[in-house]
Amino acid sequence: MSDVFFQQLDIPQPDYHLSIGSGSHGSQTGKMLEAMSRQIVRLYYGRDLVRSLLGK
Numbered sequence: 001m002s003d004v005f006f007q008q009l010d011i012p013q014p015d016y017h018l019s020i021g022s023g024s025h026g027s028q029t030g031k032m033l034e035a036m037s038r039q040i041v042r043l044y045y046g047r048d049l050v051r052s053l054l055g056k
Contacts, residue, residue, distance in 0.1 A: 006013055018035035020028050 003013075016039055018032060018039070020031045020035065022028070023031070
């Protein structure tokens with residue numbers, strides 16, 4: 001997402017960028033699910049999942 005979006009709404013930058021890109025809604029949804037799955041596995045095996053969920 002654009003940095004301006006985060007600045008104007010005064011929200012923090014995301015911790016992870018999934019790099020989905022453009023495409024049909026079905027394509028983007030599939031890519032998002034794959035990217036989220038990979039990130040969850042990385043966090044789990046990195047033992048960061050609980051800390052990430054708890055914000056610690």
